[in-house]
Amino acid sequence: MKQDIKAESSHSTCNAEVECGITSRLLTLKGEYSESKFARKCNIPISTMRKYLSGSMPGLDKALQISEALGVNIQWLSTGKGPKWASESQEEGARESSIDHSDDLYWSDSKSEQAIIDLLESTEKELNRVGQFPVTEAELNKNQILRDAKFQLSVLYSSPGMYPELKGQIELMLRLAFADPAIERSAADAMKKTHTRLKRASMLIETVSEAIGWEPPLDIKEAMKTAIFNDDLSEETVLRLMDAIYRAIQKGND
Incomplete structure (x- = not known):
């Protein structure tokens, strides 16, 4: 699967119209493929894929669908962190399976916990600046910061090993700020x-x-x-x- 997709592209650097985020990573994955061919590989309608490539934020279900179709690690697609390819993630997991990670739990170590807290605080700051609760679809479509935040929070909410306190805060943010029907x-x-x-x-x-x-x-x-x-x-x-x-x-x- 990795050989089927050009990893590098002239789109890999975000331009003025599309801020860095999941859109830039989708453009990187698209590479030199046409939009229609890339959409077919992802099992996504071409009209929907064009919206994603232009800056619209895919829902968690669509992001999972894309990551599975392309063999991409969902964590990398959503946050830009971790191994890019799912196979690399699995190989890394196999190599480290014999290592004691009791003090480095997924999404439960101190660094990851602080990163999640920072994400929640930055999202709240942007929400206060916008002044809309919940955020309207129109505002979400034009606000890259909130689109990225909603997507990352949705991925985190579905992640294993999450502290219950943090998961509760994420759920509250998704329900009150974004009125996420999936969370409801x-x-x-x-x-x-x-x-x-x-x-x-x-x-x-x-x-x-x-x-x-x-x-x-x-x-x-x-x-x-x-x-x-x-x-x-x-x-x-x-x-x-x-x-x-x-x-x-x-x-x-x-």
């Missing part, structure tokens, strides 16, 4: 899953309570519900735990 759907799905797990925990406690003939006190019931929710305990495990608690309480009362 993700939040709705997460809420639905949470409700399902809580319902399962309550039903499991009721089932086990009936099985052993004991209604646990509220504090024990809530503690068990938390354990079931967090650790996805099986009915057998819950039965053993509640039976052991019941027997301990009975023994203490004797």
